[in-house]
Amino acid sequence: MTGAGQRPPSSPVCSLAEVEGHDMQQELEVARWRRAERERLRADRMAMAVAARQDWAAALMRHLSAGLSGWLGDPKGRVISGYWPIKGEADLRPWLTELHAAGAIIALPVVVTKASPLVFRHWYPGMVMERGDWNIPVPPASAKVLHPDLSLAPLVGWDRANYRLGYGGGYFDRTLAAASPRPFVVGVGLQSAELATVFPQWHDIPMSVIVTDEGVQSNSLSRSGAPR
Ligand SMILES: Nc1nc2c(c(=O)[nH]1)N(C=O)[C@@H](CNc1ccc(C(=O)N[C@@H](CCC(=O)O)C(=O)O)cc1)CN2
Numbered sequence: 750m751t752g753a754g755q756r757p758p759s760s761p762v763c764s765l766a767e768v769e770g771h772d773m774q775q776e777l778e779v780a781r782w783r784r785a786e787r788e789r790l791r792a793d794r795m796a797m798a799v800a801a802r803q804d805w806a807a808a809l810m811r812h813l814s815a816g817l818s819g820w821l822g823d824p825k826g827r828v829i830s831g832y833w834p835i836k837g838e839a840d841l842r843p844w845l846t847e848l849h850a851a852g853a854i855i856a857l858p859v860v861v862t863k864a865s866p867l868v869f870r871h872w873y874p875g876m877v878m879e880r881g882d883w884n885i886p887v888p889p890a891s892a893k894v895l896h897p898d899l900s901l902a903p904l905v906g907w908d909r910a911n912y913r914l915g916y917g918g919g920y921f922d923r924t925l926a927a928a929s930p931r932p933f934v935v936g937v938g939l940q941s942a943e944l945a946t947v948f949p950q951w952h953d954i955p956m957s958v959i960v961t962d963e964g965v966q967s968n969s970l971s972r973s974g975a976p977r
């Protein structure tokens with residue numbers, strides 16, 4: 750739903766501080782609005798019944814399987830990063846396991862250094878995990894560091910220009926900004942987590958594509974080239 754929480758931060762006629770082209774007052778307002786939206790969307794997601802969450806994940810995996818060859822070609826020998834589900838995220842590990850069996854190389858994100866790009870470590874089904882930042886299970890430090898060809902990015906919220914609202918660490922943005930070449934990024938989330946806009950900021954990097962329970966969310970911007 751794009752209704753209730755969707756009120757743009759007020760944009761002042763004349764901002765108090767403008768530094769290096771960044772309107773700081775507007776940035777603060779957007780940050781505050783994002784915190785409230787994250788909270789709302791995460792609460793909605795946590796309130797889902799187990800069966801509904803499983804249906805959501807199953808639908809995502811169907812749409813991901815259907816889209817994969819168009820995004821990446823043959824997954825054999827390619828590096829695909831997923832995520833270990835937390836906080837009501839869709840559990841896509843069966844899909845990662847299937848890709849592993851098909852010869853893809855699977856990686857999971859790790860926060861090695863706070864406020865820095867994520868590191869992707871090799872993962873295989875059944876691997877013994879360690880506890881990482883935020884208590885997220887991660888492959889051990891001995892696992893090989895990889896550079897994904899395709900990355901799944903879990904969405905808390907999203908908009909039709911393919912922008913993502915995450916947990917507020919800025920990790921995916923930093924990771925994509927630092928990656929060369931950039932992976933193809935597939936944002937995965939709930940259709941109901943659509944926002945009219947996430948009010949993209951200087952640091953936000955759009956997803957290559959967004960997939961929800963209702964399928965691939967194509968939009969005119971991404972079809973005609975770079976969103977911004
Ligand atoms: N399952 C899963 N794994 C993932 C991610 C994810 O979104 N989902 N990440 C995707 O990035 C990375 C972890 N992201 C994190 C993002 C924020 C914070 C964090 O400490 N957040 C602060 C709030 C920050 C703020 O609002 O300024 C907090 O909750 O206290 C930790 C990890 C890597 N692994």
Ligand SMILES: Nc1ncnc2c1ncn2[C@@H]1O[C@H](COP(=O)(O)OP(=O)(O)OP(=O)(O)O)[C@@H](O)[C@H]1O
Pocket residue numbers: 780783913914915916917918919920921922923926952953
């Ligand atoms: N490339 C970057 N360089 C420096 N700081 C960045 C960069 N990208 C994001 N940040 C910082 O991270 C903060 C949080 O960003 P944002 O609100 O986009 O998080 P998010 O995408 O929801 O989080 P996450 O990816 O961790 O789930 C921003 O306020 C910004 O200051």
